[in-house]
Amino acid sequence: MKLPAPRGAVSAAAIDLLSGRDVAVPAPDSDEDLQLALFICYEMAYRGWDGVDDAYEWDPGLLRLRAGLETRFEAGLHELVGPPAPVEPADVPRLLLETVEADDGPALSKYLRGRATHGQFREFVAHRSVYHLREADPHTWAIPRLSGRPKAALIEIQLDEYGGGVTDRMHQELFKKTMRWFGLDLSYGAYVDSVGAATLRVNNIMSFFGLHRRRRGAILGHLAAYEMTSSLPNRAYASGLRRLGGDADATAFYDEHVEADSVHEQIAAHDLCGSFAAAEPELAGDVLWGARCALAVDNLWAGAVLAAWADGRSSLRDC
Amino acid sequence: MTSTITPYEDGPLIIRGDFELRGPDGELIEPGRATVALCRCGRSAVKPFCDGTHKVAKFKAGTGRDTPAPR
Numbered sequence: 001m002k003l004p005a006p007r008g009a010v011s012a013a014a015i016d017l018l019s020g021r022d023v024a025v026p027a028p029d030s031d032e033d034l035q036l037a038l039f040i041c042y043e044m045a046y047r048g049w050d051g052v053d054d055a056y057e058w059d060p061g062l063l064r065l066r067a068g069l070e071t072r073f074e075a076g077l078h079e080l081v082g083p084p085a086p087v088e089p090a091d092v093p094r095l096l097l098e099t100v101e102a103d104d105g106p107a108l109s110k111y112l113r114g115r116a117t118h119g120q121f122r123e124f125v126a127h128r129s130v131y132h133l134r135e136a137d138p139h140t141w142a143i144p145r146l147s148g149r150p151k152a153a154l155i156e157i158q159l160d161e162y163g164g165g166v167t168d169r170m171h172q173e174l175f176k177k178t179m180r181w182f183g184l185d186l187s188y189g190a191y192v193d194s195v196g197a198a199t200l201r202v203n204n205i206m207s208f209f210g211l212h213r214r215r216r217g218a219i220l221g222h223l224a225a226y227e228m229t230s231s232l233p234n235r236a237y238a239s240g241l242r243r244l245g246g247d248a249d250a251t252a253f254y255d256e257h258v259e260a261d262s263v264h265e266q267i268a269a270h271d272l273c274g275s276f277a278a279a280e281p282e283l284a285g286d287v288l289w290g291a292r293c294a295l296a297v298d299n300l301w302a303g304a305v306l307a308a309w310a311d312g313r314s315s316l317r318d319c
Numbered sequence: 320m321t322s323t324i325t326p327y328e329d330g331p332l333i334i335r336g337d338f339e340l341r342g343p344d345g346e347l348i349e350p351g352r353a354t355v356a357l358c359r360c361g362r363s364a365v366k367p368f369c370d371g372t373h374k375v376a377k378f379k380a381g382t383g384r385d386t387p388a389p390r
């Protein structure tokens with residue numbers, strides 16, 4: 001993927017650093033600048049940037065820059081949902097359910113089902129492509145950090161995310177069918193330059209949790225929140241897409257998630273997070289915190305998209 | 320062929336392992352994945368599978384037998 005254009009001093013510094021230039025690390029000019037800089041740093045752990053030496057993944061200068069950005073990123077999460085609070089490990093599945101039930105985020109799925117235009121739905125797909133083309137990857141980082149029952153539960157979910165090892169059934173691949181129907185660019189990261197801070201934050205939080213072993217509780221809570229708030233919205237996306245004339249290929253990704261996540265949500269809440277909290281009780285609070293962060297960050301994104309549409313604007317930065 | 324069927328609280332029955340889903344005349348029902356969730360609230364739009372509607376329906380059910388085994 002091509003390095004994006006900078007959006008301020010610190011994203012410019014991240015790009016310069018990866019291009020081999022000596023840089024002084026400035027403070028971010030804006031949230032756009034911070035989120036893009038962090039996204040640029042994190043991508044070295046996924047598939048990397050065109051023309052950038054893979055060795056930069058572990059470059060001390062890049063890691064120092066990243067750590068400074070993460071401090072600000074974490075402070076932002078604390079502002080949004082407060083710090084993690086200890087919880088009774090046995091209560092984790094029930095508390096996860098209460099957390100997702102209490103969530104009253106912006107009604108993006110309802111809008112997409114009933115009202116979105118073809119162009120708006122297409123924008124939605126472009127935003128989501130930044131994650132869906134690497135769907136499940138950040139949560140996979142938790143696997144070697146677990147053992148026993150929670151590990152088996154995570155693998156049971158991830159195996160399904162990766163299509164049981166069949167390329168065409170991988171959720172990452174299924175999403176390309178939806179993108180193709182909209183005539184979007186299928187290449188990985190094609191829309192990074194087009195999406196704003198809110199979309200980048202949705203992606204950064206998964207890397208922030210997933211790349212650090214000490215945040216393994218939070219990445220599992222994040223996964224549970226995603227699985228537990230998926231089947232009903234995906235049904236709404238599929239019917240919205242059918243309303244716009246989408247065929248079975250166009251809706252395959254969403255139809256698959258209605259059924260798959262009805263399975264995953266049970267495994268995630270009980271077998272994964274419940275047994276993880278029992279095994280590592282001191283991290284039980286992190287599981288809940290990760291779930292709360294996931295919902296809050298997604299709600300900010302949905303709110304930004306709906307606000308743009310309400311103003312008659314595009315929710316993307318240029319196209 | 321070994322498989323397990325697990326009732327999840329207020330939710331579906333999860334089937335794991337080596338199983339086949341068949342209709343009354345023996346016709347195979349494609350499960351689509353290795354572990355499946357069968358609807359037990361009656362409200363799913365993709366029966367026999369669960370589609371998460373049990374949450375909207377406020378379905379309540381335990382995870383074991385409601386009454387002792389009859390024999």
Ligand code: FES
Binds near residue numbers: 359361362372
């Ligand atoms: S048990 Fe989930 S929809 Fe019926």
Ligand SMILES: [Fe+2]
Binds near residue numbers: 135161171257
């Ligand atoms: Fe998925």
Ligand SMILES: [Fe+2]
Binds near residue numbers: 161261264
């Ligand atoms: Fe899933």
